[in-house]
Amino acid sequence: MESFTNAIQSVPLNHYILLSTVIFSIGVMGVLLRRNAIVIFMSVELMLNSVNLLLTAFSVYRNDAAGQVFVFFIMALAAAEVAVGLAIIVMIYRNTNSIDINVLNRLKW
Amino acid sequence: MSTFYFIAFLSVFFAILVISARNPVHSILYLILTFFTFTIHYILLNAQFLAVVNFIVYMGAILVLFLYTLMLMNLNKESEPVKSTIVKIAAVFGGGCLLVTVVASLKTLGTSNPVVLQNPNLGLVKNLGKVLFNEFLLPFEVSSLLLLSAMVGAVLLATKDKQPKTT
Numbered sequence: 001m002e003s004f005t006n007a008i009q010s011v012p013l014n015h016y017i018l019l020s021t022v023i024f025s026i027g028v029m030g031v032l033l034r035r036n037a038i039v040i041f042m043s044v045e046l047m048l049n050s051v052n053l054l055l056t057a058f059s060v061y062r063n064d065a066a067g068q069v070f071v072f073f074i075m076a077l078a079a080a081e082v083a084v085g086l087a088i089i090v091m092i093y094r095n096t097n098s099i100d101i102n103v104l105n106r107l108k109w
Numbered sequence: 110m111s112t113f114y115f116i117a118f119l120s121v122f123f124a125i126l127v128i129s130a131r132n133p134v135h136s137i138l139y140l141i142l143t144f145f146t147f148t149i150h151y152i153l154l155n156a157q158f159l160a161v162v163n164f165i166v167y168m169g170a171i172l173v174l175f176l177y178t179l180m181l182m183n184l185n186k187e188s189e190p191v192k193s194t195i196v197k198i199a200a201v202f203g204g205g206c207l208l209v210t211v212v213a214s215l216k217t218l219g220t221s222n223p224v225v226l227q228n229p230n231l232g233l234v235k236n237l238g239k240v241l242f243n244e245f246l247l248p249f250e251v252s253s254l255l256l257l258s259a260m261v262g263a264v265l266l267a268t269k270d271k272q273p274k275t276t
Contacts, residue, residue, distance in 0.1 A: 011113045014221040018212065019117045023124050025208040030128035032200030035192055038133055038179060042140050045171070046124055049147055052163075056232075060154050063227040065240040071159055072241070075166050076252045080259030082171050086178045087266035093182050094269070 016057035023050035037089050037099040041082075048078050113153060120146040137175050144168050154224075156232030 023046060030043030052071045059067025089099060096103050123143040130136045144167045151160035192200075230236050241249060 010223050012221045012223050014215060014218070015113070015117070016224065017215055017221075019120065021208060021211045021215075022121055025204045025211075026121070026124045026128060028207055029200055029204030032203055033128060033192065033197055036133055038175065038182075039128070039136050042136060042175065043128060045140065045167075046127065046143065049144065049167070052159075053147055053150055056151060056154055056156050056159060057224055060156070060226055060231060061222075061224045063231060065231055065236055066244070068156055068159055068232055068237055069241050069245050072162065072237070073245075073248060073252060075162055076256060079166060079171060080255050082174055083259050083263040084266070086174060087263040090178060090181065090267050099182060 013057065013061050016054060020050040020054040020057075023047075023053075035100050035102055037092070037101050038086075040101065041085055041089070045078065045082070048074065113150075116146050116149050116153070120150070133179055134176070137172060137179065140175075141168055141172050144172070151232075154232065155226055155229060158232055158234045158237050 027043045027047035027050065030046065031040050034040055034043070052074055055067045055071050055074075059065065059071075092104065093099050120143060123139050123146065126139040127136050127143060130139060144163065148160050148163045148168070151157075151163055228236075
């Protein structure tokens with residue numbers, strides 16, 4: 001474990017921000033690109049995780065444990081969100097026999 | 110140091126595969142790999158508690174939930190809905206705009222200091238537990254309420270209606 005933590009010593013904070021930004025953008029692209037509701041949901045999970053990683057990096061950088069506790073809360077929230085969201089998707093599938101989000105345009109106007 | 114870049118490359122690579130895989134099951138499997146690389150990132154930052162929680166909650170619970178939901182829906186056919194090319198280009202362009210904006214604003218920040226682990230037991234369970242149960246005791250209790258309401262809501266939403274709907 002010591003060699004692992006020594007390995008991180010020289011990574012600049014900017015590179016963590018860059019990595020998180022890239023993964024967050026990939027998540028945004030996934031939401032915009034796909035029409036399968038479950039894949040869209042997975043892209044949202046990807047965005048949540050990139051933010052988690054950035055919070056942890058900042059927590060280590062500032063030597064403040066509150067950031068990691070916050071990540072823990074985000075994980076609890078993500079679990080709740082996934083449970084409710086997947087229940088809604090199951091309900092939609094039962095009513096429309098599809099999880100294509102373009103079927104769900106009745107709320108548009 | 111090079112470990113970080115290798116793992117970061119793997120994260121980005123698998124994340125791209127998640128959104129580009131045609132089959133939703135493959136998407137979920139790539140997402141599991143992405144989350145595994147995130148776990149390695151947490152270990153590199155010596156956030157051991159978060160690494161374990163990420164491993165158990167995300168890779169264990171959430172993705173199994175995704176897989177089971179997908180299994181219930183029986184979407185094995187090749188009728189995965191695809192957007193038109195112009196919408197795809199617009200989506201990639203929009204995401205790229207976000208990326209370019211944040212990276213450009215990062216450039217104005219100038220040089221950044223390296224992430225140095227000053228306190229080696231910052232992310233250990235002992236230390237985090239002290240913070241969690243002193244300063245964040247109320248949010249912790251409230252999150253139990255959130256989980257309870259989510260559980261009730263999920264059960265309520267996902268159960269079948271007994272009588273056919275009037276609408």
